[in-house]
Amino acid sequence: xxxxxxxxxxxxxxxGLARALxxxxxxxxxxxxxxxxxxxxxxxxxxxxxxxxxxVFPGTRDETIAVVRxxxxxxxxYVPRGAGTGLSGGALADxxxxxxxxxxxxxxxxxADNARAVVEPGVVNSALSRATAPxxxxxxxxxxxxxxxxxxxxVAENAGGPHCLKYGVTLNHVLAVxxxxxxxxxxxxxxxxGEAGGYDLLGAFIGSEGxxxxxxxxxxxxxxxxxxxxxxxxxxxxxxxxxxxxxAIIASGIVPAAxxxxxxxxxxxxxxxxxxxxxxxxxxxxxxxxxDGAAAGLSEDxxxxxxxxxxxxxxxxxxxxxxADRARxxxxxxxxxxxxxRLAPHLxxxxxxxxxxxxxQVLAEIASIGRKHGVQVCNVFxxxxxxxxxxxxxxxxxxEQSEHVHHAMKEIxxxxxxxxxxxxxxxxxxxxxxxxxxxxxxxxxLGAMCALRTVFDPDQRxxxxxxxxxxxxxxxxxxxxxxxxxx
Amino acid sequence: MTIDVLxxxxxxxxxRVRDARSTxxxxxxxxxxxxxxxxxxCLATNELSLTALRxxxxxxxxxxxxxxxxxxxxxxxxxxxxREGQWLALQPFGSADGTIGATIATASWGPLASAYGTPxxxxxxxxxxxxxxxxxxxGGRVVKNVAGFDLSRLMTxxxxxxxxxxxxxxxxxxxxxxxxxxxxxxxxxxxxxCSAAWQWLRGSPYVPLAAELCSATLATRLGLExxxxxxxxxxxxxxxxxxxxxxxxxxGTALNxxxxxxxxxxxxxxxxxxxxxxxxxxxxxxxLWSAASSVVERAxxxxxxxxxxxxxxxxxxxxxxxxxxxQIRGIIEQLHAPGSRVVEQLPAPLWxxxxxxxxxxxxxxxxxxxxxxxxxxxxxxxxLS
Numbered sequence: 093x094x095x096x097x098x099x100x101x102x103x104x105x106x107x108g109l110a111r112a113l114x115x116x117x118x119x120x121x122x123x124x125x126x127x128x129x130x131x132x133x134x135x136x137x138x139x140x141x142x143x144x145x146x147x148v149f150p151g152t153r154d155e156t157i158a159v160v161r162x163x164x165x166x167x168x169x170y171v172p173r174g175a176g177t178g179l180s181g182g183a184l185a186d187x188x189x190x191x192x193x194x195x196x197x198x199x200x201x202x203x204a205d206n207a208r209a210v211v212e213p214g215v216v217n218s219a220l221s222r223a224t225a226p227x228x229x230x231x232x233x234x235x236x237x238x239x240x241x242x243x244x245x246x247v248a249e250n251a252g253g254p255h256c257l258k259y260g261v262t263l264n265h266v267l268a269v270x271x272x273x274x275x276x277x278x279x280x281x282x283x284x285x286g287e288a289g290g291y292d293l294l295g296a297f298i299g300s301e302g303x304x305x306x307x308x309x310x311x312x313x314x315x316x317x318x319x320x321x322x323x324x325x326x327x328x329x330x331x332x333x334x335x336x337x338x339x340a341i342i343a344s345g346i347v348p349a350a351x352x353x354x355x356x357x358x359x360x361x362x363x364x365x366x367x368x369x370x371x372x373x374x375x376x377x378x379x380x381x382x383x384d385g386a387a388a389g390l391s392e393d394x395x396x397x398x399x400x401x402x403x404x405x406x407x408x409x410x411x412x413x414x415x416a417d418r419a420r421x422x423x424x425x426x427x428x429x430x431x432x433x434r435l436a437p438h439l440x441x442x443x444x445x446x447x448x449x450x451x452x453q454v455l456a457e458i459a460s461i462g463r464k465h466g467v468q469v470c471n472v473f474x475x476x477x478x479x480x481x482x483x484x485x486x487x488x489x490x491x492e493q494s495e496h497v498h499h500a501m502k503e504i505x506x507x508x509x510x511x512x513x514x515x516x517x518x519x520x521x522x523x524x525x526x527x528x529x530x531x532x533x534x535x536x537x538l539g540a541m542c543a544l545r546t547v548f549d550p551d552q553r554x555x556x557x558x559x560x561x562x563x564x565x566x567x568x569x570x571x572x573x574x575x576x577x578x579x
Numbered sequence: 580m581t582i583d584v585l586x587x588x589x590x591x592x593x594x595r596v597r598d599a600r601s602t603x604x605x606x607x608x609x610x611x612x613x614x615x616x617x618x619x620x621c622l623a624t625n626e627l628s629l630t631a632l633r634x635x636x637x638x639x640x641x642x643x644x645x646x647x648x649x650x651x652x653x654x655x656x657x658x659x660x661x662r663e664g665q666w667l668a669l670q671p672f673g674s675a676d677g678t679i680g681a682t683i684a685t686a687s688w689g690p691l692a693s694a695y696g697t698p699x700x701x702x703x704x705x706x707x708x709x710x711x712x713x714x715x716x717x718g719g720r721v722v723k724n725v726a727g728f729d730l731s732r733l734m735t736x737x738x739x740x741x742x743x744x745x746x747x748x749x750x751x752x753x754x755x756x757x758x759x760x761x762x763x764x765x766x767x768x769x770x771x772x773c774s775a776a777w778q779w780l781r782g783s784p785y786v787p788l789a790a791e792l793c794s795a796t797l798a799t800r801l802g803l804e805x806x807x808x809x810x811x812x813x814x815x816x817x818x819x820x821x822x823x824x825x826x827x828x829x830x831g832t833a834l835n836x837x838x839x840x841x842x843x844x845x846x847x848x849x850x851x852x853x854x855x856x857x858x859x860x861x862x863x864x865x866x867l868w869s870a871a872s873s874v875v876e877r878a879x880x881x882x883x884x885x886x887x888x889x890x891x892x893x894x895x896x897x898x899x900x901x902x903x904x905x906q907i908r909g910i911i912e913q914l915h916a917p918g919s920r921v922v923e924q925l926p927a928p929l930w931x932x933x934x935x936x937x938x939x940x941x942x943x944x945x946x947x948x949x950x951x952x953x954x955x956x957x958x959x960x961x962x963l964s
Binding site for chain 1: 639640641642643644664665686696699700709713714715716717719720721722723724725726727728729730731732733735736737741752753754756781782784785786815816817818819820821822823856857858859860861862888889890916917918919921935936937938939941942944945946948949960
């Protein structure tokens, strides 16, 4: 193990560091100038800008290891970054080194016989499914950013997506990870073959938002491509009716592959954009419902789902006629956040989860909070698992508007917590939701999270200041033995 | 060992843990005492009984989640959720009198893991008391949650060495409309059958709830024909199950079997058994199965395999004499696997020959962080250093 250095702030431009990094990755792969670094000041969430002190982009596993070890030797803080599509400000580097992993794009192996694959962290989510499609297999988690986001980023965020309602999130699809810890130590987490024994450190690593280390390779489980798919579009004249339909479908025990809701402002934004999907623009809400699996028995389930929608008051339920029609219906949903760019330059993106039985009540509360503060709310979300995305378009250069949006966001969070929910279902805490952690968790729980982080990263150099508020990371408990650094 | 007064709340558990810490004693965490024979010998001075922590805290039927106190027996959860047409799709090997807390703590699973995964896939959140006596709330009560670092996964399978689980929230599923079980006899070589069965599982559109290969000895004990056979549990609507039955008949003659067979499979092993799980890639399970079966059957034991997970579970009834122990030790030494070997249960004196699963640097650091003084279940995962 590498000796612990005196931690430096690692910030501000450091000429010697840049040269040492360039010696590993080549000069073109180290960015130092303000103009070059601008592209890395934001991630997928508009509204935050943080400038890295420099950016480094290793192209191979060995280069990545060498970079992490160099940063460890010098005690430099850094932020790992995949494609930068995250929606919580988690990949922003505030005057620290940004370590980009998007060049590590190798699919190391596909084992079709055992339905698994080993990939480097920079492999793009949808590229993996494309590569495994000829074997009748796909990688199930499908975040809306799947054409750009990376598997490494998905692991860091424990990413979900519309189809995780049936198939599960990243955690349920990763068998093993080879990780490099901030100290430079390389560890195997989980087991790519057979069962993993001992503590579930893989489970702890997934969703650790880049604070525990960097995945050098990821072994994932693949699922068979469904034999049949029914995609339904149900159209409602009230949000409440759509929410009632969701509750009825879930309560029936049918598990759709996806069950998505969009409200009128979202539908209108999508239909006015290049992603127009043919949604009814006079609807108060639509549900996009997909059921998949074996062909046998699937039309019976589709008929039941249609009936639940009609009984809840749907004006119409139509089925996608062919794969192109299905792709169009989905494009509108997956590009909805992008379409909102038409409404205002900035967007607050929420990600709370509530029990599915509370959807009608919580959606009504959110609408009333929006009215109270005079802010627009666009709902587009994973209704099937209660994962809300009330989005608030606004102009950050208008202080008054920003103020209103800020208050509305806070009240929406409070309403979701009060309904028994959580503050993020798939986007992560990052920077954006940091202030709400103390609303959700006790000091003891936050302390335990910090303690776990310290096991992986004693100096908290990796993605510093994210996920858990720094002041929660007090000495967790008084035991002298607990303060000893692991030998 | 002394048994303390029953702790009836997380706060009471926390007090016990802090007491133990300050008096330099240690605690054996016990629920229904069903799994005390499993794991390495625990060298605690006192027992912390959780039996008073029992019952349903909150059941959100429409959300398919339930929050229960740790010592609630699985049978009670089955009864409560069954009335609503739901179930906790875990059904681990062992008695249904076992508790949910122990199931999560030991990450125990059964044949349903084929479709639904293991406890780590079903746990939404838990309340635990750490080894320093702090009450921590990991995760939450909703079905999707990435807020903060994942302490729930860390507690799953930690055998109570990082914290005493006092309450859990788990995901429920709808009981299938139609639930039928078939037995398919492995005609010809078991190797070839194994491979054909895996190909069917991997490639067919019909995902079964369970697909468990059973050795001839086990089949007899289950009251079935004494030949190697595949038990397949199909769940869904009538049209799905019928089509799946037709499809699976390509593997061999399929006979309908009463669903009770799954309960018998869970509960038939004697309390004193040596139990070892061997793992490989599912496509390579055949050779592992043959090698393990021949070793185990010679000793009067049996094997069964969860094909989807690539795991062969070997069960050998274990007597208490020195001669029997010597025999078991010999068997354990012969049970190898390309992927993994997890020892579930052994006669106490034999554990010294088995490598500890959590002996790596990172795991030791986690343990020291959450239980710096070794108060909780000392020795159960790794020998005391």
